[in-house]
Amino acid sequence: MFDKILIANRGEIALRILRACKELGISTVAVHSTADADAMHVRLADESVCIGPPPSKDSYLNVPALLAACEITGADAVHPGYGFLSENARFAEILADHNLDFIGPKAEHIRLMGDKIEAKKTAKKLGIPVVPGSEGAVGPDDDAMAIAKAIGFPVLVKAASGGGGRGMKVAQTSDDLMLALSTAANEAKSAFGDASVYLEKYLQKPRHIEIQVLGDGRGGAIHLGERDCSLQRRHQKVWEEGPSPALDPAARAKIGSTVAKAMQQMKYLGVGTVEFLYEDGEFYFIEMNTRIQVEHPVTEMITGIDLVLEQIRIAAGGDLPVTQDEVVINGHSIECRVNAENPVTFRPSPGKILQYHPPGGLGVRIDSAVYQGYIIPPYYDSLVGKLIVHGKTRAECLMRLRRALDEMVVEGIETTLPLFRALVREPDIIDGDYHIHWLEQYLAGQP
Ligand code: ADP
Numbered sequence: 001m002f003d004k005i006l007i008a009n010r011g012e013i014a015l016r017i018l019r020a021c022k023e024l025g026i027s028t029v030a031v032h033s034t035a036d037a038d039a040m041h042v043r044l045a046d047e048s049v050c051i052g053p054p055p056s057k058d059s060y061l062n063v064p065a066l067l068a069a070c071e072i073t074g075a076d077a078v079h080p081g082y083g084f085l086s087e088n089a090r091f092a093e094i095l096a097d098h099n100l101d102f103i104g105p106k107a108e109h110i111r112l113m114g115d116k117i118e119a120k121k122t123a124k125k126l127g128i129p130v131v132p133g134s135e136g137a138v139g140p141d142d143d144a145m146a147i148a149k150a151i152g153f154p155v156l157v158k159a160a161s162g163g164g165g166r167g168m169k170v171a172q173t174s175d176d177l178m179l180a181l182s183t184a185a186n187e188a189k190s191a192f193g194d195a196s197v198y199l200e201k202y203l204q205k206p207r208h209i210e211i212q213v214l215g216d217g218r219g220g221a222i223h224l225g226e227r228d229c230s231l232q233r234r235h236q237k238v239w240e241e242g243p244s245p246a247l248d249p250a251a252r253a254k255i256g257s258t259v260a261k262a263m264q265q266m267k268y269l270g271v272g273t274v275e276f277l278y279e280d281g282e283f284y285f286i287e288m289n290t291r292i293q294v295e296h297p298v299t300e301m302i303t304g305i306d307l308v309l310e311q312i313r314i315a316a317g318g319d320l321p322v323t324q325d326e327v328v329i330n331g332h333s334i335e336c337r338v339n340a341e342n343p344v345t346f347r348p349s350p351g352k353i354l355q356y357h358p359p360g361g362l363g364v365r366i367d368s369a370v371y372q373g374y375i376i377p378p379y380y381d382s383l384v385g386k387l388i389v390h391g392k393t394r395a396e397c398l399m400r401l402r403r404a405l406d407e408m409v410v411e412g413i414e415t416t417l418p419l420f421r422a423l424v425r426e427p428d429i430i431d432g433d434y435h436i437h438w439l440e441q442y443l444a445g446q447p
Contacts, residue, residue: 001316002026002077002101006070007041009081010060012385013292014041015369017079020308029073031066033059035377040369047073054379060084063091070100077101077315083381086291087114087163103315105269105290106217113272113288117160117198123274123285126262131277131284133200140181147199148177154202157181159188165235166191170202203284205435206277208232209244211259212299212307214321216314217269222324223256224305227298231423231439233346238416238439239423240295241334242302245394245432246278252329255283260324271296271311277436294337294386297367301333301390332397333390336420338410340382343418350378354412359404363390363397376413384415394432398424 030045052059159167167188228244368385391397
């Protein structure tokens with residue numbers, strides 16, 4: 001097992017990783033920008049190192065500063081969390097060159113899945129169904145029009161290096177295609193430094209359903225069921241739940257075993273998520289994320305498996321915690337991402353938290369790094385915290401969520417709490433009857 005882990009992240013996920021380290025008896029090193037000197041993960045870590053000024057590129061993405069922090073503190077492994085360097089294959093390789101362990105998959109798998117075109121090709125080879133689309137990258141000079149017509153409009157132009165919903169443009173008809181291609185390529189070039197784009201059939205009313213996997217890197221791999229992340233705004237997840245209201249145990253077992261077999265063949269190491277769109281009873285692979293995800297607590301609540309702790313154990317050479325047969329889905333869980341944003345315009349609302357009361361009680365969990373008096377800096381994401389609720393049934397979970405949302409107090413800044421309080425009372429949400437466009441349509445209909 002590792003002696004000392006450097007946590008190359010901030011906010012709630014840094015705290016989440018710190019908790020797992022403490023339980024495993026591993027010393028922790030927090031890193032922080034000058035803007036985060038008072039952050040909770042810094043206060044609770046055994047040691048901390050300032051790695052630069054507020055902009056991420058100068059601090060949380062600053063590889064030389066992170067290496068120096070490892071060197072100074074004698075850390076033997078780095079946990080990247082999500083975002084920042086978590087899906088940077090080069091970073092994983094640089095750590096290895098410095099005799100440091102990267103708590104994540106093999107660099108080759110990060111690289112493979114980081115290119116969505118290659119990821120789709122790989123998925124297909126491994127027997128995973130994919131969204132119909134172009135075989136590879138397309139440009140305006142190629143036969144993009146012919147390919148799009150063969151797929152059938154509407155089509156979605158997507159960036160090969162895309163993430164966070166950026167570099168994606170819909171072409172409803174052939175008239176829109178050229179503009180969609182150039183806009184998506186430009187957006188991708190400036191966001192990811194890679195202008196390559198590809199085409200996909202634009203599905204009308206799918207759900208976003210993703211399968212959590214865990215692999216030992218030696219050919220052992222299991223799945224831990226699914227999360228339904230269909231409630232999105234601008235392709236960003238807002239509410240996640242598991243099990244999906246749309247799947248029955250047979251459908252879950254079928255897609256789960258397809259995915260687990262693929263991971264066994266890849267000899268995948270650590271935690272990962274295979275994302276699908278699900279429409280009319282069919283699954284279509286869209287991408288794989290080779291890191292711990294924001295919504296991982298949903299799976300923890302219904303399986304009882306501590307994903308971050310197991311991720312660390314597996315990175316240190318440990319075995320899978322359970323066999324596939326031992327995985328039991330217990331009850332229902334919902335996560336709300338409470339952001340520091342205006343609940344109607346979604347304008348970021350950084351600033352000082354004057355009052356803070358996290359809800360509690362049976363089946364209620366808060367993953368957050370804020371506290372009363374904490375100032376949410378304007379430089380990073382706007383997550384205040386994740387409210388995660390568990391119940392024996394979906395109905396009990398919703399009842400508990402309603403109560404917890406009403407109990408939660410965050411004052412001084414604007415938050416998206418009012419949105420969740422409304423959602424949890426919406427008939428479609430109560431019935432589990434929603435798809436990936438539901439939330440935007442709902443928001444468009446609001447006064
Ligand atoms: P990113 O990596 O930017 O998050 P994804 O490929 O994971 O991109 O897609 C994000 C979201 O965009 C999906 O959850 C879904 O809502 C929407 N989306 C992606 N591909 C399609 C598609 N072919 N048809 C319809 N919606 C899509």
